[in-house]
Amino acid sequence: MWLARNGRRSLLLSAVLVACAVAAAPAAPAAATPAAVPSGVLFDDFHYRDAGDPALAVHGWDVRTGAGGPGVAGTWSADAVSFPADDSARGGQAMRLRAGTDGTVGGTTQAQVNTVRSKFYSGTFAARVFLTDAPVSGADVDRPVQAFYAISPAADAHYSELDHEYLPNGGWGTTGPRHFTTAWHDPDPAVEDRVSTNQAGSLAGAWHTLVMTVENGTADFFVDDRKLLSTGSPYSPREPMMINFNEWFAESVAGAGATRSWDMKVNWVYYNRAGAQSPAQVAAAVDGYYASGTDFVDTVAAGTVAHDYNGDGISDISLLYDYGATQAAGCPVSPSRDTAMFDLSGRADRSGGLTGLATQWRGPCQPVLPRFTTSGDFTGDGRSDVAAFYDYGSAGTSCPGVDRVAVLVWPADPAGTGALLEPVTAWASSCFGSRTAFFEPGDFNGDGKSDLALLYDHGAGNLRMLTLSAKADGSGTFDGAVVRWEATDWGTGVKFVTAGDLNGDGKSDLALFYDYGTAGATCGGNSHQAVFVMTADGAGSGALSTPMKGWESTCFGGGTSSVKAGDFNGDGRSDLGLLYDYGAGHVKLLTIASGPGGLQGLAARWESTRWGTGTKFVTTGDYNGDGKSDVALLYDCGTAGATCTGAAHQIVYVLTADGYGTGGFPEVAKRWESTSFGAGTRFVS
Helix, strand or coil, X not given: CEEEECCEEEEECCCCCCCCCCCXXXXXXXXXXXXXXXXXXXXXXXXXXXXXXXXXHHCCEEECCEECXXXXXXXXXXXXXXXXXXXXXXXXXXXXXXXXXXXXXXCCEEEEEEECCCCECCEEEEEEEEECCXXXXXXXXXXXXXXXXXXXXXXXXXXXXXXXXXXXXXXXXXXXCEEEEEEEEECCCCCCEEEXXXXXXXXXXXXXXXXXXXXXXXXXXXXXXXXXXXXXXXXCCCCCEEXXXXXXXXXXXXXXXXXXXXXXXXXXXXXXXXCCCCHHHHHHHHHHHHHCCEEEEECCCCCCCCCXXXXXXXXXXXXXXXXXXXXXXXXXXXXXXXXXXXXXXXXXXXXXXXXXXXXXXXXXXXXXXCCEEEEECCXXXXXCEEEEEEECCCCCCCCCCCCCEEEEEECECCCCCCCECCCEEEEEECCCCCCEEEEEEECCCCCCCCEEEEXXXXXXXXXXXXXXXXXXXXXXXXXXXXXXXXXXXXXXXXXXXXXXXXXXXXXXXEEEEEEEEXXXXXXXXXXXXXXXXXXXXXXXXXXXXXXXXXXXXXXXXXXXXXXXXXXXXXXXXXXXXXXXXXXXXXXXXXEEEEXXXXXXXXXXXXXXXXXXXXXXXXXXXXXXXXXXCEXXXXXXXXXXCCCCCCXXXXXXXXXXXXXXXXXXXXXXXXXXXXXXXXXXXXXXX
């Protein structure tokens, strides 16, 4: 939304948008929105009143207060942060961080401003700063640090940190002035695994642009147009980070005496998720914001974790299990279906492992099995719920020749146990039909709650895409079905439908995998395949575009057995993962990455010629909490290795996404196994 402040303009697009209610149908024309505001961008030129300006929090910034490190364990004070007029700064204003000390811990104040959310990973980080070599008051006897950096929580298993740190009087074994650039792998004082370089010479007295870029597992550091450091794994970031500015005292302050004060100024900060930009490209982008009078924009959507039933930020796996028909006493329908949902929780230590099986819900009296199950955050509480589509047949219909259908939602336990509450009927129709072909969750309007997309096949190439939008009240129920697209001559080749944020704008799009068969194939024995994309309306209406071809191959083959969306490289855009079955146990995982220009080419990521034929389900999720999607395969070994009569041997393998954002899967590991589980698993999400 556009916010007027100081006679300038500000655009705030976050993962959760507050908007006026819009009728589902017919939709009113969307209001005009500013053009050329790409997704995945943060820009702020710090036009704020003071450290208490409410706009700081609205824009996602936190002014640090309290005590603690790094450096001297003095007080971090909001009074040390101000936004004075500054004729030397572009736009006439800057953020000033002031650190002061009288030589005692109690008399030391330091300054820090950081983003609240850790949502910045690959791409370009830049800031224009004014560094100083002398205190603004008092004796020049201390060793301050003036820093611009990105950092993840220290306790995380995938700790990441990139630093620009200027030490006007030296420190850390050097004499000043020194500029350090550092990429960290492990901050443990016993290890301190990092790569660092430092440059002697003053940067004081002028504005400088500090740049850090992260792309394909490589981190580069620049001051203005000079590259100072380039490093790869294991020092390139592995998970999303916060953006920070601070001024602090690195080593013991000098003896007690009169107060000494040091200043650091920040003119603007810029981040772009689109990739590694040169300093010249950064300058051009910033020029554009100043030319348009825009002092703030944030279109960096904070990613939500798929299939997270307990809300701990790590994906879990839910299995719907069918025990078969039952004559259980007290059931209103006999025979009924005895079903249950089980959970394999992602381990809290972020190792990528899964805990033992836990019952989420048991339902011995279900009238029928669901046609589909899936999961999404339908209530908007930050935990995944389960939704199932039921087709009850013609009994009780209000229209001749069609079926009665319903969507049931099992809300996640708000206590965060991972269990599911009793289901509620979230939507129902007694006049719907029996030809729903696909059932996919996604946040198509960007309101922070998952909606549902249903592809309905009328036959003879007549298709219709409908959505059920989650109600704004957070009840987990849905508004009525709205037709988003219809075609009477589309054909019968839609083989898979998956939802993901393919353009990184914080709203889910749909990808339709289409198999033309041999028509148009250019290789003997192969087939013609394409992916069509239905893009969510950027204004958040919930509408979807007409399908547009995003990828095509006339020499691919017809062995694709699964297509799932997931952000495999952590760039904030969903990619597509395709599991290809060559037969005779030979399988391959390929990906189609999403980039700034749309879907990219096909890349082979993993292959096994002796995998076997038991892969029964494929799902994606972030099982180690590093901000990138992994791929989980449920493998059914049948009775081979089963330890109980009538049971089956089941395994979950996880292909873990490369922590450095290359999009590859260097690790395949067995994460759960049971030799006595049974063969009744019908759905996995």
